[in-house]
Amino acid sequence: MSGAGFERAVVLAGGLALEREVSLRSGRRVADALRHAGVETAVLDADADLLPALAADPVDAVFIALHGATGEDGSLRSVLELAGVPFVGTPAERCRIAWDKPSAKTVVRAAGHLTPDWVALPHATFRELGAGAVLDLIVARLGLPLMLKPAQGGSALGVERIGAATDLPSAMVNCFAYGDTVLIERFVEGTEVAVSVLGSDEESRALPAVEIVPASGVFDYAARYTAGMTAYHTPARLAPDVTERVAQLAVDVHRALGLRDLSRTDAIVDAEGGVHFLEVNVSPGMTQTSMLPMSIAAARLDLGQALRAMIAAAASRTDMLGTKSTVRV
Amino acid sequence: MRGHSLDPFADRYAERTHGMTASEIRALFAVVSRPEVVSLAGGMPAVTTLPLDSVGSMIGEMVRRLGAHALQYGSGQGDPRLREQILQVMALEGITEASADEVVVTVGSQQGLDLISRVFLNPGDVVLAEGPSYVGALGTFQAAQAHVVHVTMDESGLEPDALAAALGELAAQGRRAKFLYTVPNYHNPAGVTLGEDRRAQVLALAEAHDLLVIEDNPYGLLGFEHEPLRALRARGTDRVIYLGSFSKTFAPGLRVGWVLAPHAVKDKLVLASEAQVLCPPALSQLVVAEYLESQPWLEQVKVFRELYRERRDAALDALTALMPAGVRWTRPEGGFYVWVTLPGGLDAKAMQPRAVHARVAYVPGIGFYADGQGREHLRLSYCFPEPDRIREGVRRLAGVIEEELELRATFLGTDPSRAGGGQSHGQADTPAPDLP
Numbered sequence: 001m002s003g004a005g006f007e008r009a010v011v012l013a014g015g016l017a018l019e020r021e022v023s024l025r026s027g028r029r030v031a032d033a034l035r036h037a038g039v040e041t042a043v044l045d046a047d048a049d050l051l052p053a054l055a056a057d058p059v060d061a062v063f064i065a066l067h068g069a070t071g072e073d074g075s076l077r078s079v080l081e082l083a084g085v086p087f088v089g090t091p092a093e094r095c096r097i098a099w100d101k102p103s104a105k106t107v108v109r110a111a112g113h114l115t116p117d118w119v120a121l122p123h124a125t126f127r128e129l130g131a132g133a134v135l136d137l138i139v140a141r142l143g144l145p146l147m148l149k150p151a152q153g154g155s156a157l158g159v160e161r162i163g164a165a166t167d168l169p170s171a172m173v174n175c176f177a178y179g180d181t182v183l184i185e186r187f188v189e190g191t192e193v194a195v196s197v198l199g200s201d202e203e204s205r206a207l208p209a210v211e212i213v214p215a216s217g218v219f220d221y222a223a224r225y226t227a228g229m230t231a232y233h234t235p236a237r238l239a240p241d242v243t244e245r246v247a248q249l250a251v252d253v254h255r256a257l258g259l260r261d262l263s264r265t266d267a268i269v270d271a272e273g274g275v276h277f278l279e280v281n282v283s284p285g286m287t288q289t290s291m292l293p294m295s296i297a298a299a300r301l302d303l304g305q306a307l308r309a310m311i312a313a314a315a316s317r318t319d320m321l322g323t324k325s326t327v328r329v
Numbered sequence: 330m331r332g333h334s335l336d337p338f339a340d341r342y343a344e345r346t347h348g349m350t351a352s353e354i355r356a357l358f359a360v361v362s363r364p365e366v367v368s369l370a371g372g373m374p375a376v377t378t379l380p381l382d383s384v385g386s387m388i389g390e391m392v393r394r395l396g397a398h399a400l401q402y403g404s405g406q407g408d409p410r411l412r413e414q415i416l417q418v419m420a421l422e423g424i425t426e427a428s429a430d431e432v433v434v435t436v437g438s439q440q441g442l443d444l445i446s447r448v449f450l451n452p453g454d455v456v457l458a459e460g461p462s463y464v465g466a467l468g469t470f471q472a473a474q475a476h477v478v479h480v481t482m483d484e485s486g487l488e489p490d491a492l493a494a495a496l497g498e499l500a501a502q503g504r505r506a507k508f509l510y511t512v513p514n515y516h517n518p519a520g521v522t523l524g525e526d527r528r529a530q531v532l533a534l535a536e537a538h539d540l541l542v543i544e545d546n547p548y549g550l551l552g553f554e555h556e557p558l559r560a561l562r563a564r565g566t567d568r569v570i571y572l573g574s575f576s577k578t579f580a581p582g583l584r585v586g587w588v589l590a591p592h593a594v595k596d597k598l599v600l601a602s603e604a605q606v607l608c609p610p611a612l613s614q615l616v617v618a619e620y621l622e623s624q625p626w627l628e629q630v631k632v633f634r635e636l637y638r639e640r641r642d643a644a645l646d647a648l649t650a651l652m653p654a655g656v657r658w659t660r661p662e663g664g665f666y667v668w669v670t671l672p673g674g675l676d677a678k679a680m681q682p683r684a685v686h687a688r689v690a691y692v693p694g695i696g697f698y699a700d701g702q703g704r705e706h707l708r709l710s711y712c713f714p715e716p717d718r719i720r721e722g723v724r725r726l727a728g729v730i731e732e733e734l735e736l737r738a739t740f741l742g743t744d745p746s747r748a749g750g751g752q753s754h755g756q757a758d759t760p761a762p763d764l765p
Contacts, residue, residue, distance in 0.1 A: 016366075018682055021359035068468070125737045157353060158682065171741040174676070176736050177683040213332055223352035228339030231332030289335055
């Protein structure tokens with residue numbers, strides 16, 4: 001190890017989730033930034049070669065740039081914890097709640113924050129009770145427009161705004177292609193913001209919020225990952241008191257869900273200044289068009305140094321057995 | 330305050346780039362590279378069946394002997410020896426009246442398509458193309474800002490009646506198509522072949538309407554059930570521009586194809602190619618030339634044919650055994666692809682995330698149309714996976730389709746498997762929907 005106590009990292013990128021492409025981009029950017037910061041960094045996929053590779057060539061810590069299942073649902077982190085491999089980010093057990101949008105919304109609402117009314121249902125419920133009757137009930141209670149999202153997953157994959165009840169059945173079919181449970185949420189009109197949080201527990205702090213203005217009006221996959229299709233305002237153009245509440249929401253979410261090192265909370269600010277929690281990402285995008293790196297830059301931090309600090313924090317943590325990690329698999 | 334778009338040049342791009350955005354479909358294909366996924370998506374030739382040791386020795390020897398030539402710039406039109414050899418290759422499909430001076434070697438036939446688009450197409454020009462059509466061709470036409478009008482096909486390929494109707498409609502509007510783009514043999518993606526009679530009919534229509542025909546023939550030597558059909562260009566017409574490729578008969582990594590065009594057109598293609606790439610890669614051309622001269626390349630084509638026939642059979646057998654009722658597909662007599670038609674209402678693009686979860690990949694049909702058609706279709710490629718992997722892929726896909734059918738039954742109150750006239754397992758009657 002170097003004098004600073006760490007010098008080597010592995011970035012995990014790829015995986016088998018729908019967001020593999022985004023993950024590969026994130027991984028490359030994280031690796032580049034770490035290398036610039038002087039950390040010897042390798043990029044590995046989450047496959048059968050991973051554990052033997054980590055065992056054969058231990059590193060100080062792993063940075064998980066995997067998006068979607070495996071990387072965010074806690075499963076891979078559980079294995080790393082079992083293996084005593086330090087990693088940057090939220091522990092496995094807490095990921096399971098944060099990763100599931102309905103569960104996270106429940107926690108955040110219980111913490112006293114606004115979040116759009118919702119219902120999350122599996123296909124079986126519609127099949128057994130009759131889709132027509134259930135959808136009618138949903139429209140009657142939540143109104144229109146509605147947002148349809150897979151209950152798990154990110155990058156706006158499978159997300160659709162529904163303006164007319166007649167569009168709902170076919171949209172449900174499309175959304176269920178992304179997962180077993182669909183989150184149906186009341187649509188809140190307003191300013192879309194993303195707030196990143198660094199640190200853990202009482203040390204958690206919000207970075208400047210990013211305001212998102214997609215040219216097409218919809219922040220879909222193309223708008224997220226095509227440079228030029230979305231305008232980003234960092235810091236967001238919000239009144240000072242709203243800015244403060246947005247930041248507080250993100251920090252509260254981070255703490256209430258027990259998140260560690262980094263997270264990104266997506267929210268909507270309505271016309272009255274109400275701040276509505278939408279979802280939180282435990283493995284936020286790190287691509288050239290992702291919001292967390294923008295926030296880091298807006299905070300006048302260096303991405304590589306910020307990531308290096310996360311590696312250092314992870315390397316110094318004790319593993320699940322309460323012993324200082326030896327990075328042995 | 331405009332914010333930061335992350336692209337300081339966003340307002341300077343040409344109009345033709347407007348469709349060049351990140352795409353969910355492309356992103357989903359990222360998982361195809363993982364071994365857990367059975368990819369029935371990409372049309373990758375089985376290059377591992379090539380005699381790689383012999384080819385390696387041949388290349389090494391060639392570089393030692395001809396390195397000064399192979400590693401140097403070359404002619405914009407292409408290596409003269411290779412152009413002579415290309416004449417012999419085309420003769421196998423009946424093209425005997427051609428000159429090496431009419432041949433332009435290109436960086437794969439894809440560059441040939443791009444050159445043709447550059448030379449012939451102005452924004453708004455009409456191109457006729459089969460529906461569905463090769464996605465790479467549609468890309469070049471789109472880049473040229475042309476308007477593609479699709480012409481329907483059936484199990485015998487392009488329908489002459491539909492072609493006549495499209496030509497008539499254009500004439501009634503006072504317009505004419507710049508050309509017809511067609512893949513007559515073992516069509517990508519439809520898997521069908523233009524019948525013998527129809528070849529004459531299509532050419533007669535072209536003659537009657539003064540229509541230029543672009544014949545794209547990468548798969549012609551890869552037929553399973555009969556000798557190669559005579560090319561359109563072999564039928565004594567100067568109104569056919571022919572595209573050929575060594576990507577399927579030898580190796581796609583070399584990127585060597587060609588265009589056979591009338592002299593005046595050829596001259597423009599050469600100038601356009603020089604502006605684009607200066608010259609096709611000398612090394613690749615000499616590798617192909619040496620391969621054709623020193624290796625039993627026709628025997629290797631037979632090896633490819635047998636391999637692909639076995640894989641085609643595996644795909645068709647699996648489809649017959651495993652697909653839910655109502656799914657239809659074509660029966661290719663050569664080439665790489667089966668075109669699948671899903672039961673009423675199923676959307677192959679919307680279904681794709683479920684397929685990725687199930688670890689099977691295909692290409693949604695919508696990509697093979699320029700006008701948004703094709704949602705109920707998908708293309709399966711059988712050329713690359715081993716037969717047992719093909720069967721496994723079809724098994725997974727069948728499960729995906731079953732689940733989609735169940736979802737549609739839940740939400741749309743229909744049983745799509747009974748739609749479409751109640752046809753059960755079997756070949757598709759028509760690989761493409763009619764034009765509106």
